[in-house]
Amino acid sequence: MKIGYLVIGSEVLDGKISDTNTKLLAEFLKISHLEIHQSMVARDEKTTILEALKVLFDKCDLVVTSGGLGPTKDDITKETLAEFFGAKISYSEKAHQVAETNYKRFDRPFPGKDHGYSYLPENFIPLNNATGFAPGFFTEQNGKFLFSAPGVPREFKSMLEEHLLKLISSKLDQSVVLGTVIVRTKKVPEEKIFGEVDPTLWDKLEKFGEVSSLPILMGVDIGVKIKAKSHSELAEKVSGVKAVIEASPIKSAVWSYGPESLEERIVTVANHKKIRFGFAESATGGLCSNRITNVSGSSQCFMGSIVCYDEKVKEHILGVSAKTLEECTAVSIKCAEEMAHGLKEKLSVDIAISITGFAGPGGGNDKFPVGSVCIGKAKNGHNSAESFHFKGDREILKQRFSQAALHVLLEELENFA
Amino acid sequence: MKIGYLVIGSEVLDGKISDTNTKLLAEFLKISHLEIHQSMVARDEKTTILEALKVLFDKCDLVVTSGGLGPTKDDITKETLAEFFGAKISYSEKAHQVAETNYKRFDRPFPGKDHGYSYLPENFIPLNNATGFAPGFFTEQNGKFLFSAPGVPREFKSMLEEHLLKLISSKLDQSVVLGTVIVRTKKVPEEKIFGEVDPTLWDKLEKFGEVSSLPILMGVDIGVKIKAKSHSELAEKVSGVKAVIEASPIKSAVWSYGPESLEERIVTVANHKKIRFGFAESATGGLCSNRITNVSGSSQCFMGSIVCYDEKVKEHILGVSAKTLEECTAVSIKCAEEMAHGLKEKLSVDIAISITGFAGPGGGNDKFPVGSVCIGKAKNGHNSAESFHFKGDREILKQRFSQAALHVLLEELENFA
Numbered sequence: 131m132k133i134g135y136l137v138i139g140s141e142v143l144d145g146k147i148s149d150t151n152t153k154l155l156a157e158f159l160k161i162s163h164l165e166i167h168q169s170m171v172a173r174d175e176k177t178t179i180l181e182a183l184k185v186l187f188d189k190c191d192l193v194v195t196s197g198g199l200g201p202t203k204d205d206i207t208k209e210t211l212a213e214f215f216g217a218k219i220s221y222s223e224k225a226h227q228v229a230e231t232n233y234k235r236f237d238r239p240f241p242g243k244d245h246g247y248s249y250l251p252e253n254f255i256p257l258n259n260a261t262g263f264a265p266g267f268f269t270e271q272n273g274k275f276l277f278s279a280p281g282v283p284r285e286f287k288s289m290l291e292e293h294l295l296k297l298i299s300s301k302l303d304q305s306v307v308l309g310t311v312i313v314r315t316k317k318v319p320e321e322k323i324f325g326e327v328d329p330t331l332w333d334k335l336e337k338f339g340e341v342s343s344l345p346i347l348m349g350v351d352i353g354v355k356i357k358a359k360s361h362s363e364l365a366e367k368v369s370g371v372k373a374v375i376e377a378s379p380i381k382s383a384v385w386s387y388g389p390e391s392l393e394e395r396i397v398t399v400a401n402h403k404k405i406r407f408g409f410a411e412s413a414t415g416g417l418c419s420n421r422i423t424n425v426s427g428s429s430q431c432f433m434g435s436i437v438c439y440d441e442k443v444k445e446h447i448l449g450v451s452a453k454t455l456e457e458c459t460a461v462s463i464k465c466a467e468e469m470a471h472g473l474k475e476k477l478s479v480d481i482a483i484s485i486t487g488f489a490g491p492g493g494g495n496d497k498f499p500v501g502s503v504c505i506g507k508a509k510n511g512h513n514s515a516e517s518f519h520f521k522g523d524r525e526i527l528k529q530r531f532s533q534a535a536l537h538v539l540l541e542e543l544e545n546f547a
Numbered sequence: 548m549k550i551g552y553l554v555i556g557s558e559v560l561d562g563k564i565s566d567t568n569t570k571l572l573a574e575f576l577k578i579s580h581l582e583i584h585q586s587m588v589a590r591d592e593k594t595t596i597l598e599a600l601k602v603l604f605d606k607c608d609l610v611v612t613s614g615g616l617g618p619t620k621d622d623i624t625k626e627t628l629a630e631f632f633g634a635k636i637s638y639s640e641k642a643h644q645v646a647e648t649n650y651k652r653f654d655r656p657f658p659g660k661d662h663g664y665s666y667l668p669e670n671f672i673p674l675n676n677a678t679g680f681a682p683g684f685f686t687e688q689n690g691k692f693l694f695s696a697p698g699v700p701r702e703f704k705s706m707l708e709e710h711l712l713k714l715i716s717s718k719l720d721q722s723v724v725l726g727t728v729i730v731r732t733k734k735v736p737e738e739k740i741f742g743e744v745d746p747t748l749w750d751k752l753e754k755f756g757e758v759s760s761l762p763i764l765m766g767v768d769i770g771v772k773i774k775a776k777s778h779s780e781l782a783e784k785v786s787g788v789k790a791v792i793e794a795s796p797i798k799s800a801v802w803s804y805g806p807e808s809l810e811e812r813i814v815t816v817a818n819h820k821k822i823r824f825g826f827a828e829s830a831t832g833g834l835c836s837n838r839i840t841n842v843s844g845s846s847q848c849f850m851g852s853i854v855c856y857d858e859k860v861k862e863h864i865l866g867v868s869a870k871t872l873e874e875c876t877a878v879s880i881k882c883a884e885e886m887a888h889g890l891k892e893k894l895s896v897d898i899a900i901s902i903t904g905f906a907g908p909g910g911g912n913d914k915f916p917v918g919s920v921c922i923g924k925a926k927n928g929h930n931s932a933e934s935f936h937f938k939g940d941r942e943i944l945k946q947r948f949s950q951a952a953l954h955v956l957l958e959e960l961e962n963f964a
Contacts, residue, residue: 141761143583145573146768148565152588156562166560168595171569171586174759178585185602201738202760203749261938263738282762284939321618321680332620342591343619344558345699351563409854415840416833419854423832424942426908434860436853437826437836443851443894447864477860491843521678522701525841 131301133159134186135169138179138197138207139281142171151196151286158290163308174204176213183214187274192298197281199264201246207278208267212251215271222250228258228265236263261288268297275301307358311371314386316349316537323350328378335374338367347533349385385540392536393421393428399543400431405480407539409435410448410473412460413487413503417532433477438469444486448472461486461498466506466515474508481542482508484515485535489527503531505538509546548718550576551603552586555596555614555624556698559588568613568703575707580725591621593630600631604691609715614698616681618663624695625684629668632688639667645675645682653680678705685714692718724775728788732800733766733954740767745795752791755784764950766802802957809953810838810845816960817848822897824956826852827865827890829877830904830920834949850894855886865889878903878915883923883932891925898959899925901932902952906944920948922955926963 135155142149149171156166167190172182179198186193198207212219221243229247233240242248247265250256257266262285269276275298279289295302315323320343324332331352335341339356354371358364375381386395400407409418419435422428436447441460444450449472450465458464469484487503494500498517506515516538520530552572559566566588573583584607589599596615603610615624629636638660646664650657659665664682667673674683679702686693692715696706712719732740737760741749748769752758756773771788775781792798803812817824826835836852839845853864858877861867866889867882875881886901904920911917915934923932933955937947 140759142569143573143586144770145570145577146761146770147763148567148570150565152559153562153565156560160562167590168599169560169588173584181606182585189598200760200762202741204759284943324619342557342621344563345617346564353561353563411833411836414837415845415849416828416836416852416854417840419828419833419856420831420837420945423834423854423856423906424945426941428832429856432832433857434854434864435833435856436864437833437840437851439836439840439846439852440850447851447853447893476864489840524843526701528837528841 131164131192131298132167132190133164134190134193135166136179136182136186136193136195137169137171137281138174138195139171140173140175140204143173150283151281154283154287155194155290158287158294160310162295162302163306164302174198174206176206176210179207179210180214183211191273191301192275192277194294195276195278196286199266199278199280201264208246208249208251211254211276211278215251215253215269217251217253219249219251221248222256225250225256225265228256229263232259232263232265235260238263257289257293259285259289260292261285266293268293305359307361307364309356309358309364309368310389311354311356311368311387312389313352313354313371313375313384314349314388315352315380315383316385318350318380318383320345320350323352323380323383327383328380331374331378331380334378335371338371338374347529348537349383385537392533392540393425396422396536396540396543397425397428397431399540401427403543403546405543405546406431406433407481407483407543408433408473408477408479409535410469410482410484410506411435411437412439412444412469412485413489414485414528414532414535415439417528418483418485418535421532421536433479436473436476444469448476459495461488461493461502461504463504463506463515463517466504467508467513468506470506470508470515471513480509481539481546483535483539483542484508485531487527487531489524489531491524501527503527503534505531505535507538507542509542548581548609548715548720549584549607550581551607551610552583553596553599553603553610553612554586554588554698555591555612556588557590557592557621560590567700568698571700571704572611572707575704575711577727579712579719580723581719591615591623593623593627596624596627597631600628608690608718609692609694611711612693612695613703616683616695616697618681625663625666625668628671628693628695632668632670632686634668634670636666636668638665639673642667642673642682645673646680649676649680649682652677655680674706674710676702676706677709678702683710685710722776724778724781726773726775726781726785727806728771728773728785728804729806730769730771730788730792730801731766731803731805732769732797733802735767735797735800737762737767740769740797740800744800745797748791748795748797751795752788755788755791764946765954766800802954809950809957810842813839813953813957813960814842814845814848816957818844820960820963822960822963823848823850824898824900824960825850825890825894825896826952827886827899827901827923828852828854829856829861829886829902830906831902831945831949831952832856834945835900835902835952838949838953850896853890853893861886865893876912878905878910878919878921880921880923880932880934883921884925884930885923887923887925887932888930897926898956898963900952900956900959901925902948904944904948906941906948908941918944920951922948922952924955924959926959
């Protein structure tokens with residue numbers, strides 16, 4: 131089944147927000163071994179939406195749209211879809227009921243017959259929206275499916291989960307089993323992996339499926355998309371991919387085979403080993419802590435952090451010596467060591483990680499220009515630190531600093547006795 | 548000039564990453580009063596890319612592509628574009644030089660004539676890439692422009708800034724002046740603004756330009772896109788929009804007219820008033836601090852934070868009383884007050900904001916179910932706290948909690964004597 135996705139919303143093309151629904155839809159479809167064939171973003175203009183619908187329906191069996199279902203004047207999705215299908219819009223008892231239910235859930239009175247939500251193109255089915263007001267809808271015409279949901283990510287996601295698979299189940303191919311192995315490597319550039327470290331790796335992996343290579347923060351994700359006729363054949367091919375990696379010199383750079391993120395892996399390992407940790411964050415300004423606390427279950431292993439943006443906080447809360455701050459400055463190996471040590475004592479954690487550096491645009495010196503970061507660690511009475519250098523703007527540098535710090539933490543967790 | 552944007556990369560359609568380049572391109576174009584007419588995402592497959600190019604070039608004068616320019620086998624943008632234009636690829640002295648320069652910048656030897664970067668379709672111009680290895684390129688054929696850059700956001704952005712406007716300047720209309728006013732409101736739902744608070748607002752604003760309404764975290768951004776014949780006419784229309792808002796009952800919900808984010812506004816106000824602040828973060832786990840430290844200049848006003856995820860950190864570092872934790876629990880008005888008070892003392896800040904709540908999926912009780920948050924503030928010896936309730940999953944709740952906390956902080960900063 132070919133699936134097209136149409137994001138309706140001038141706000142995306144105007145740069146007010148980034149589209150995150152494509153990722154939600156792709157992740158949702160992946161579970162059922164489906165994928166987005168093509169996606170488009172259209173402005174809230176009838177002509178553009180009609181053109182995009184034509185392009186997508188020409189190629190695809192199912193078109194998912196999001197956005198433009200709200201109550202304001204720029205929300206024109208419903209009338210445009212009606213025009214596309216040559217359908218009349220009229221009052222629908224069922225649409226009225228669905229909208230009323232959505233409103234009741236939020237203890238708000240529904241205006242009733244007068245409200246646009248009570249009107250629907252003929253042959254459209256209104257869909258309950260468990261997390262918002264605007265109903266979605268679905269139609270099957272000439273063997274093609276249309277599924278429309280609001281653009282608010284929470285609502286889009288809940289409507290996919292509640293409705294989509296049920297509505298298209300009749301057309302799903304149950305005979306193919308798909309899977310993906312993601313080989314997550316760190317610290318070796320993409321070009322070096324396939325050019326120097328293991329020049330035959332790509333070809334060896336391609337025997338198991340479609341290979342892709344995606345540079346991510348401080349590493350490369352090598353993906354192998356596998357098709358199989360049965361679950362046992364899939365498992366066999368997955369093992370084959372892993373065997374290729376285990377026999378390759380790239381093995382030492384691999385930190386995960388799963389789709390799990392670095393922060394998820396950290397929480398898994400720390401909870402399994404019952405290790406408690408925390409951060410002394412200067413240059414990352416709370417980002418390491420934020421990433422870890424995005425993971426459900428992190429409260430078992432993450433005790434807390436001290437975001438020591440100002441030197442006084444480094445000195446008075448973490449106990450970094452005035453001498454170190456004076457002689458070595460706050461961005462130094464020594465300061466990073468003392469920060470980690472101070473945090474370990476203050477929070478009574480097993481492992482403390484510290485981050486101090488220059489994320490720019492200001493700051494920096496000859497030894498440590500903007501992009502430099504010192505990352506310290508303290509455990510069992512051993513304190514040490516190392517420095518790294520990255521390129522990028524402020525937010526990218528914060529991301530890279532946090533990635534480096536989390537990789538240091540993961541190594542410590544894995545080696546922790 | 549109609550502009551189309553083609554994102555080339557299966558990783559976006561597979562949900563591995565969200566596309567953020569559309570936002571970068573839109574923000575870049577806005578400065579020159581240009582906008583993206585249409586955007587598409589295509590997989591790294593020749594047929595799909597060719598179809599997408601056809602759709603975009605049919606409508607647009609300029610097509611920007613990103614992605615698929617790297618050295619791996621799934622990078623097929625260049626050969627696909629050559630096929631689209633019916634151009635032969637051959638060795639290019641100029642392309643060789645550009646690639647060699649990119650490599651030299653990173654102190655890496657360029658393999659030379661053997662490398663794919665030295666080859667270019669006829670009539671294509673290679674473009675320097677100041678932040679990466681892969682060169683971009685440009686061509687003008689039959690009155691239409693093509694601009695191709697790598698997909699890595701940093702490289703894409705720097706190539707836009709270095710090249711794009713120069714290359715298309717001959718076709719830019721200099722006779723129209725465009726501008727946008729963004730009226731940023733908080734705490735009133737979209738429907739209520741235009742339905743109850745001021746039912747004539749939309750029509751009144753529409754006299755000045757195209758109106759849009761975008762629900763964002765805890766608020767709504769009302770945008771008015773203005774076209775004018777001169778800068779003075781533009782200024783007049785901008786004043787007109789502001790006058791409509793100032794005379795409307797929605798005025799009390801407006802917190803900014805600018806495009807600036809909540810965290811940027813906070814840093815601006817705090818630095819202007821020389822106020823120092825910090826956070827005691829439990830449920831937001833570092834997110835408030837991270838958002839503030841994304842803003843350049845935050846080091847003047849943001850002292851630091853204590854991320855007190857574990858109760859022991861609340862008790863031992865912030866001095867929340869054991870009695871409060873025992874009798875009221877950690878998610879309570881009383882605990883939020885004590886956290887804010889403790890932080891203010893510890894960090895010697897003018898304003899301390901605390902956040903404690905249940906982001907889920909676990910936790911919560913009858914009084915404060917998952918989605919509840921208590922936000923405290925401490926200043927000049929006054930401590931207080933209030934509770935809020937939101938819906939969403941863990942990451943969305945953290946976002947909403949942080950938005951509520953930052954709005955509390957902004958109000959405190961604006962009222963601070």
